Amino acid sequence: MQGKCMIRFGVLGAGRIARTFSEAMHGTEGVLYAVASRDGLKAAAFKEDFQFEVAYGSYEAMLKDPLVDCVYIATPHAFHYEQMLASIEHGKAILCEKAFTLNRHQAEIVFARAKAKGVFVMEAMWSRFLPVLREAITHVEAGTLGDLTHFEANFSFKADHKLSDQSRLFNLALGGGALLDIGIYPINFAHVFLGLPKHVDATVTRHHTGADLSEVITFQYDKATARLTAGFDSEAPIEATLYGTKGKLHMPLFWALEKAILYDMDDTVVDVIEQPHRINGFEYQIEDVIACLQAGKLESLVMPHQTTLDMLGLMDGLRAAWDLKYPGESFFE
Numbered sequence: 001m002q003g004k005c006m007i008r009f010g011v012l013g014a015g016r017i018a019r020t021f022s023e024a025m026h027g028t029e030g031v032l033y034a035v036a037s038r039d040g041l042k043a044a045a046f047k048e049d050f051q052f053e054v055a056y057g058s059y060e061a062m063l064k065d066p067l068v069d070c071v072y073i074a075t076p077h078a079f080h081y082e083q084m085l086a087s088i089e090h091g092k093a094i095l096c097e098k099a100f101t102l103n104r105h106q107a108e109i110v111f112a113r114a115k116a117k118g119v120f121v122m123e124a125m126w127s128r129f130l131p132v133l134r135e136a137i138t139h140v141e142a143g144t145l146g147d148l149t150h151f152e153a154n155f156s157f158k159a160d161h162k163l164s165d166q167s168r169l170f171n172l173a174l175g176g177g178a179l180l181d182i183g184i185y186p187i188n189f190a191h192v193f194l195g196l197p198k199h200v201d202a203t204v205t206r207h208h209t210g211a212d213l214s215e216v217i218t219f220q221y222d223k224a225t226a227r228l229t230a231g232f233d234s235e236a237p238i239e240a241t242l243y244g245t246k247g248k249l250h251m252p253l254f255w256a257l258e259k260a261i262l263y264d265m266d267d268t269v270v271d272v273i274e275q276p277h278r279i280n281g282f283e284y285q286i287e288d289v290i291a292c293l294q295a296g297k298l299e300s301l302v303m304p305h306q307t308t309l310d311m312l313g314l315m316d317g318l319r320a321a322w323d324l325k326y327p328g329e330s331f332f333e
């Protein structure tokens with residue numbers, strides 16, 4: 001492991017996104033140390049696929065391993081809360097997939113326990129770490145677009161025809177619904193550029209499981225508006241555009257941003273910010289986690305705890321308006 005930073009990661013849940021994470025880890029200084037699955041054979045196969053050092057047939061067994069420094073939680077949202085609390089109990093740093101928890105209250109408890117234990121925690125909102133977005137933010141802050149007036153973003157794909165009611169996208173017991181899965185991206189991007197809205201409105205359609213199938217959300221700010229859409233029921237283009245008094249910034253495939261185009265008021269391209277992912281885009285958030293752990297920080301400046309709380313608070317408010325509760329959920333706005 002010479003040349004590596006020796007921060008050993010343990011992947012909790014050997015599913016789809018765990019594969020993306022593990023692939024990205026190979027291009028960072030972090031050590032792909034352990035993988036845990038509820039199924040020992042699945043863990044062993046995953047270990048071979050990505051050259052982990054150890055495979056565990058239970059999550060608890062991995063958390064007991066003193067060599068694991070940081071746990072990457074890659075299970076459906078509904079399990080994140082309990083799994084983070086267990087990780088904190090074992091003194092592990094945490095990178096947890098989005099949505100961080102089902103609601104703001106759960107996140108408050110996680111952060112309070114992590115702080116008490118002196119443990120680093122971050123929501124894996126990977127898009128915020130992408131170099132093209134960081135450069136776009138610099139442009140916007142420098143006034144390239146003038147005063148910001150409007151933000152539009154859509155994240156949709158069609159899944160309702162092919163996935164069962166038991167899939168994590170539609171099963172409420174797993175935290176199903178478009179808002180927590182993909183609506184979270186337009187909401188995060190609106191927050192990156194415009195901060196927290198003063199007023200929120202939304203309409204929703206429901207899947208027959210009760211999960212939100214699609215939503216149209218409007219945010220109102222002092223001098224700007226945002227219109228955000230998300231859904232599992234259409235193939236509408238995944239893109240975002242930020243408008244200002246001097247031009248606009250177009251971000252195709254914004255959640256995985258590799259290219260952003262700046263236009264002036266005559267619709268002439270004035271700059272193209274482009275940087276293909278070095279691996280798959282997850283490497284940038286992993287590098288931030290490693291830097292934070294090496295510096296002894298308990299939270300990231302790019303994805304601080306307050307941002308996670310603010311985003312969950314907005315989503316709680318939307319779900320409250322839609323009367324959409326997850327099973328057993330006793331607290332939300």
Ligand SMILES: NC(=O)c1ccc[n+]([C@@H]2O[C@H](COP(=O)([O-])OP(=O)(O)OC[C@H]3O[C@@H](n4cnc5c(N)ncnc54)[C@H](OP(=O)(O)O)[C@@H]3O)[C@@H](O)[C@H]2O)c1
Pocket residue numbers: 012013014015016017018036037038039042074075076077079097098099124126168174180181
């Ligand atoms: N950042 C991104 O771009 C991105 C993309 C997709 C998903 N995600 C997030 O990543 C998380 C996982 O998504 P995914 O698509 O990877 O999910 P997934 O493949 O359906 O499940 C991931 C793993 O969670 C465990 N799991 C699944 N169903 C479970 C159940 N009913 N009870 C207990 N554990 C269960 C399983 O691990 P074992 O069988 O190995 O124990 C499974 O392999 C979600 O929170 C999602 O929002 C993020």
